[in-house]
Amino acid sequence: xxxxxxxxxxxxxxxxxxxPMASFFSSCVSCGMCAEACLFYTENPDPRxxxxxxLEPMRRVWEQExxxxxxxxxxxxxxxxxxxxxLAEWQELVxxxxxxxxxxxxxxxxxxxxxxxxxxxxxxxxxxGHAPEGLIGASTRAxxxxxxxxxxxxxxxxxxxxxxKATGMAVPFDKEGAEYLLMLSSMEIMNYPEYLEAVxxxxxxxxxxxxxxxxxxxxTNSGIQIGSSDIARxxxxxxxxxxxKLKVKTVISPECGHAYTALRWEGPNLIGRPYxxxxxxxxxxxxxxxVQGLLQTEGFEEAKLTFHDPCQLVRRGGVIQQxxxxxxxxxxxxxxxxxxxxxxxxxxxxGGVSANxxxxxxxxxxxxxxxxxxxxLKVDTLVTACANCRIQLEEGLEENEMDLPVVxxxxxxxxxxxxxxxxxxxx
Amino acid sequence: MNEVDFLxxxxxxxxxxxxxxxxxxxxxxxxxxxxxxxxxxFAVPKGNPMQGGLREIWRRSxxxxxxxxxxxxxxxxxxxxxxxxxxxxxxxxxxxxxLIRSVIGFGWPNLPTPLVDAFAVITMLALLAVxxxxxxxxxxxxxxxxxxxxxxxxxxxxLLTGYMAYHHLxxxxxxxxxxxxxxVEFLLVIFPFTKLMHTFTLFLSRWYNGASMGMxxxxx
Numbered sequence: 001x002x003x004x005x006x007x008x009x010x011x012x013x014x015x016x017x018x019x020p021m022a023s024f025f026s027s028c029v030s031c032g033m034c035a036e037a038c039l040f041y042t043e044n045p046d047p048r049x050x051x052x053x054x055l056e057p058m059r060r061v062w063e064q065e066x067x068x069x070x071x072x073x074x075x076x077x078x079x080x081x082x083x084x085x086x087l088a089e090w091q092e093l094v095x096x097x098x099x100x101x102x103x104x105x106x107x108x109x110x111x112x113x114x115x116x117x118x119x120x121x122x123x124x125x126x127x128x129g130h131a132p133e134g135l136i137g138a139s140t141r142a143x144x145x146x147x148x149x150x151x152x153x154x155x156x157x158x159x160x161x162x163x164x165k166a167t168g169m170a171v172p173f174d175k176e177g178a179e180y181l182l183m184l185s186s187m188e189i190m191n192y193p194e195y196l197e198a199v200x201x202x203x204x205x206x207x208x209x210x211x212x213x214x215x216x217x218x219x220t221n222s223g224i225q226i227g228s229s230d231i232a233r234x235x236x237x238x239x240x241x242x243x244x245k246l247k248v249k250t251v252i253s254p255e256c257g258h259a260y261t262a263l264r265w266e267g268p269n270l271i272g273r274p275y276x277x278x279x280x281x282x283x284x285x286x287x288x289x290x291v292q293g294l295l296q297t298e299g300f301e302e303a304k305l306t307f308h309d310p311c312q313l314v315r316r317g318g319v320i321q322q323x324x325x326x327x328x329x330x331x332x333x334x335x336x337x338x339x340x341x342x343x344x345x346x347x348x349x350x351g352g353v354s355a356n357x358x359x360x361x362x363x364x365x366x367x368x369x370x371x372x373x374x375x376x377l378k379v380d381t382l383v384t385a386c387a388n389c390r391i392q393l394e395e396g397l398e399e400n401e402m403d404l405p406v407v408x409x410x411x412x413x414x415x416x417x418x419x420x421x422x423x424x425x426x427x
Numbered sequence: 428m429n430e431v432d433f434l435x436x437x438x439x440x441x442x443x444x445x446x447x448x449x450x451x452x453x454x455x456x457x458x459x460x461x462x463x464x465x466x467x468x469f470a471v472p473k474g475n476p477m478q479g480g481l482r483e484i485w486r487r488s489x490x491x492x493x494x495x496x497x498x499x500x501x502x503x504x505x506x507x508x509x510x511x512x513x514x515x516x517x518x519x520x521x522x523x524x525x526l527i528r529s530v531i532g533f534g535w536p537n538l539p540t541p542l543v544d545a546f547a548v549i550t551m552l553a554l555l556a557v558x559x560x561x562x563x564x565x566x567x568x569x570x571x572x573x574x575x576x577x578x579x580x581x582x583x584x585x586l587l588t589g590y591m592a593y594h595h596l597x598x599x600x601x602x603x604x605x606x607x608x609x610x611v612e613f614l615l616v617i618f619p620f621t622k623l624m625h626t627f628t629l630f631l632s633r634w635y636n637g638a639s640m641g642m643x644x645x646x647x
Contacts, residue, residue, distance in 0.1 A: 020635040022460040026628040030575060031506070032566035036498040047569035067459055069620045107495050109506070110625050111487050111633030265643065268469035278471070318473050318644025342645060343492055 006084040009128020013061045016120040022066060024117060025059050027110040028052055034104035034114055039345055039369040040097040044362060051104035051114045054093040057082045058121045084128065091130045094121055096359035099366070100258075100351030101311040106343060115316070122227020131226050134356040139222040139231050146238075148222045148355060149186035156189055156217055163197045171200055174246065175211035180285070181248040181277075182212055183219035183239060183263070185256040187387035195255060195387070198414030199282060205420055206294035210252075213242040219254050221262035225352030233270040236262060243277050250278045252285055255408050257312030257350055257386045264317065281313060282410055283385050287322035290329065297329045297416035303380035304333040307409075308370070308393060309344035310386035323385055323409055330416045337373040345369045347384075349392035367396035374404065385409040434605040437612070445612035452619025453627060460628065472642040479641015480634040487633050505557040512550025516543055516586065544593060551586050554579070578621050584610040 034051040035041040041049040063070035064079045073079040104114040125131055138148035145152060160171045172178070180203060188195040203210045216238040223232025243251045253260045263279045280288075289295035307327055313319040320341050327334045339345060348366030353359045370393065374382065382397075382404055384390050393406045428436070490496050496503060517523060521537035528534035537543075558579055561567040588610050590596075592603035618624065640646070 017463060018465040019461050019463045020465055020632070022463050023628050023631040023635060026456065026460060026622075027625045027632040029622050029625050030567060030570040030572075031499075031502050032564060032570060033495070033499045033502055035566040037495060041566075045565070047566045050566050050570060053570060066463065068455060105636060107491055107499075108632075108636075109487055109491075109503075110629040111483055111636045113632075113636040113639060116636075116639070265470045268471075269466065272469065274469045274471060315645060316643065320645075339492075339494055343495070 004127060004129030006082075006087065006128050009087060009124045009130070010061055010082060012124040012127035013058050013121070014065055016123050017058075017062050017066060020113065021058075021117055021120065022062060024112040024114070025055075025062050027112055029110060031109060033107050033109060034112075037103040037107040038098075039101070039103075039348060039366045040099075040362065043348075043368045044097075044365045048093060049097050051098070051118070052112070054090070054098060055114070055117050055121055057086055057090055058117070058124065087125065087128050087130045091125065091132065092358065094118060094125055095132050095135065095352060095356055096362050098351060099311070099346045099349065099353045100316075101346035102315040103311075103343065103346070106315055119224075119227060123229060124227075126226055126228045131228075132352075132356040132358050134358065135222065135226040135352050138355040139226050139228065142218070142220075142222040142235055143231060146216070147186040147189075147218045148220060149190060151186040151189050151218075153214060153217070156184070156212070159189060159193050159196065160212070163193070163200065167197060167201070169200055169204055171196070172211045173214050175209065176246050177248075178209040178211040178246065179249050180208060180210040181243050181246055181251045182210055183251060183254055183259070184212075184217050185220045185254045185259060185387050186218060187220075187256070187391060188254055189217075191391065192387055192408060192411075194411045195408055198408070198411040199252070201414050201417060202286065202289070202295065202410070205417055206289050206292075207420070208289075208294075211246060211248070213246060215245065216242040219259040219263060220256055221259060221266075222352075222355065224258055224262045224266060225355065229270060232262065232266065236267040236270050239263060240267065240271060240275060243275070248277055250280055250285070251275075253279060253281045255282055255385045255387050255390075255410060257310035257317075257388060258352075260317055260319075261312045281317070281319055281385075283313070283319055283322045283326065286410065286413060287325050290325060294420075295329075295413070296418040296420065297413065298418045299330070299416050301331045301333070301381070301412070304335060304378075305331055305381040305383055305407075306335050306337050306374075306377055306379045307340070308337070308347065308382055308384040308389055309341060310384060310389050311344070311346050311350055313385060314342050314344060323383075326409060326413055327383060330412060335377055335379065337377055339373070345373060347386075347389040347392040348396070350386075350388060354388055354392060363392065364396060364399055367392065367400075370396060371400055371402070374402070379404070382406045383409050383412060430599065430602050430605070434601055434608075437605045437608045441612055442608065445615040449615040449618055452616075453624070456619045456624055457627065460631065468642070470642070473644035474641045476638035476642040479645075480638040482646075483633045483637025483640060484630055486637075487629075501560055502557075505553055505560065509550050509553035509557060512546050512553060513582070515546040516550060516589075519543060540593075544590070547586055547590050551583065551590070554583050554586070574621055577617070578623055581610070581614045581617055581621075581623075585614060 038051050064074045100115050102115045141150045142148045221235045223235050253263045260281045268274050349363045353363050390406050397404050519538040520543045524534040524537045588607035592607050
């Protein structure tokens, strides 16, 4: 790879600029409503944290390169060129202070999709050498080792053996023609092994064929977070290749927000064609099983509980009702937090923030928003469907001395599973 | 040049010039935007992008969800008042409709002039209020560029001069009318090259964002 330079960064900005971005820049009237929608502003009110301001260097490139007035100003020496120092300064705005949560895009009165813009701006930040170390490390490990956390296949195989021994259930690898290919996140393998056991139990019990792949088990995509389409394409191609090799019908994206965005929305565009399989989030799959009558539960959670919506699932993914359907199966005392659903607040660590050590302090400030929502409710349990949210929530709760267990939705459902007698076709 | 000559010049060559710059400028800006194009989307849609696009074009003119409304109360209410006011004053004043009829050959019923006059006062007050808010609000002040204040002035002046011409204030009604038309011409000339363009581009922006939401099955 050639050296990362300002010139490459600016060229990448130019390549990323498209009609929607030009329209968004043209439409902004500096009303400031995006700031009020952004937890990195509301919890840390520096005007520089205003979402649209995070785009300022890229806006100037657009103006100078793609508008008549900007070109005239540039020719007359009146346009202020974007400098390397400026991009270095913007790194903390574009990465540490944005989780790509999409609330700004949801409230903008002129309709600007600011999150879409920041995702694109990160491409130029990478090309100019202004991406955070933590994300560079995660991306490098993802490409070289196959996991951003450096988890290798033997670690997963060891865990699988443990699950098989404990439950007597077979956990298949590389089963050709299975209906579902189950993808995981390293976070689940390392911190929440309950997840794999829970999904395995539910799918097996539903009589579905499913498999893991030894070629590729990691669904998360650091390329999406850092903003490198090259890396993102490489990582998503591994999933696509594994799925097509095993001829599965559906790939299940794990309890992870951005993995879903990577696989469901960006993946086909990264590889430049539609998939030969469906890509679904585990919560979508579970809700389908519920509708088909293949997911029966018994008993109810005693605790008063609430659900934290992962941003990439609701605002950026349209998976809003499914987790609620599932929670209502097993919880009698399920209460919604304020702004629940499509306008729920981010945990504070999505979009690469959690992998970026530079953001350790601001992500805890951002967590204060979630704390306020939780303080209003006084619940006993917090349920979510994203391992990355979960780690941030646990860290935030601990830091704020709040004694509140955080549970993955899939595990909670698995605990109430009724064993079906007719499990025809189970692996 | 006496007052009559000035008025004739303003109504004649100056108006033609402003109208040409406005129309050509808006067309150029829309071309600049649309010609950038966008990539084909290969993801299987969950919902209908077209429905989503149309829904957002409409919905983003309505008040947002309650908590967001409360957080941005002044911006939203102030914005509504002066936009509705501008709409009424520009499009429902008898004299304006007569002008439109003379240019495009048809018009529509007008509101009584004293009522439009009241709207003009309310609109000016709202514009002064949003300007004060812009100067005091940390985010708005921080984001605002000199052009933003020029745009504010260019929007305010036609209201003020129109009001003063109607009420025969300060200058002769004839001269004030000429200044009123001149201020509108200034507005038309800077329109395509400033944030005033949002009048048109917001429909595009809402469409793009809404289509993306529709495709993902997100309803706001």
